[in-house]
Amino acid sequence: MESNSPAIRLVKVSKSFGDRKVLDQVDLDVKAGETLVIIGRSGVGKSTILKHIAGLLAPDEGEVWVEGQDVAKLKEDEVNELRKKMGVVFQYAALFDSLTVYENIAFRLLRDFKMPHAKALEVVRRKMELVGLKDDLLDLKPAQLSGGMRKRVGLARAIAVEPEIILYDEPTSGLDPVTSEAINDLILDMQKKLGVTSLVVTHDMHSAYKVANRIAMIYDGKIIGAGTPDEIKSSRDPYIHQFVTGSVDGPMPIR
Amino acid sequence: MKSIYRSIEDFGRFLVFFINDMGEMVFLTWRINVWMFKKPFDGKLIFEQMVKIGVESIPVALNTALFTGMVLALQSGYTLETKIKGVSQFIGSVVSISMVRELGPVLTAMVIAGRMGSAVAAEIGTMQVTEQIDALYTLAANPVKYLAVPRFLAFTFMLPLLIIFSDFIGWWGGLFICSMKFTSSTIYIESTRSSLETGDIMGGVIKGLFFGAIIAIVACRQGFATTNGAEGVGRATTNAVVFSFMLILISDYFLNAILIALHI
């Protein structure tokens, strides 16, 4: 793979659920080592984009390329190979209820990588420290954790295998400001220290400005604008302006 | 009149849905069989499910079997003594054959479908609507392999075992009632011995294998197909039980026909 070809590329991706067209010819590039933030209102299809990249959904039309491979054309084994390089942080953490915090974070280390427990425990402790969790949580079940803790466990699980690409679905939503800031720092660290490629979905503009190299806004199934944080901040596009300033007045209807 | 049309219409819609679902279940069965033989071998998961589905169901299965055997003895004893007169020495045959060939397998299957089929559908359904199934995929664990295969194996192996226990307890319940109200236990045992064959027990066990597979497939399928949050989980749970009951009864008839044709 050429070093300057994008790590993730969406080419004219369309997706409908029933007769509702959620994505309409979406084009998107994420360069290797870059952090791209996708902003947009709830229900516009941000999570749907991430699920296409993770190979959880197949596009109705168009192509999704990850590290030079067309995801929808891969066989299950090949997708799994690709997923070994990918960490996904789910919007509501999606922790396994029946497993402990340790078993959740170590899930892929133990099952897929066949790592012995002693070594996995070491990795898990390190990742928990990275996301700001104390290791006395190791034996708790997800139901015993607060929302913020679950989210950080989800994050620790995603970075447990040192992924090259991390997909974050609203990593700071529902967190207190201090924890949010810690997560922002972590996203920045992953990029700076490990050169990870990140795609972050959020509607927290503070977080978007802080972590992004580029920001893309999605509205009505399309990417309506993209640029550096400064460009987005000063955008004249009425939709982008309304969104980033959080204004009631503007072209977007208040549903 | 209107409401009759309405319910016929509803039933028609249910039938279409049911037949469509059958196709999906056949596909899931195939996928389970493919994944079963792929590595890794999930011994721990399979064992956990066997305990949950099999061992923890023993009390409720045995309770069902005990009272079924008792009521069978009471009913057949009364019928044989008063209606046909003087043939109460056959109670043992009636109880053991009906228990082993029919009531043991079917009632145990229904109890397990109600207790564990619903639980499995609710568990997988909750995992579906909370994106835990998606998370499994992203962590390179196929949900069919990780969730459906252990449950399938647990249901298919544990149900026949539960049925054998049930047969025995049901027969014993019959013995208890018979010796109290009708004939001596020696006659009951002798009557059982003269008519019950290994083939009868085998037939029940074969039914158990099929019923176990049916419950597992239906429950996993309903779980994986869950949409619409908590409401959807409720519907998946109900569907799992209703569909299992229907399929158990329908397949019971055909299994019987086949077993009889094969002289088992």
Ligand SMILES: Nc1ncnc2c1ncn2[C@@H]1O[C@H](COP(=O)(O)OP(=O)(O)O)[C@@H](O)[C@H]1O
């Ligand atoms: N599996 C699905 N089936 C049907 N509709 C879906 C499904 N996933 C998402 N949707 C719909 O697609 C739209 C976009 O969803 P999503 O990508 O989750 O939005 P966002 O993450 O931007 O809030 C929503 O209207 C949602 O209801």
Ligand SMILES: [Mg+2]
């Ligand atoms: Mg979302």
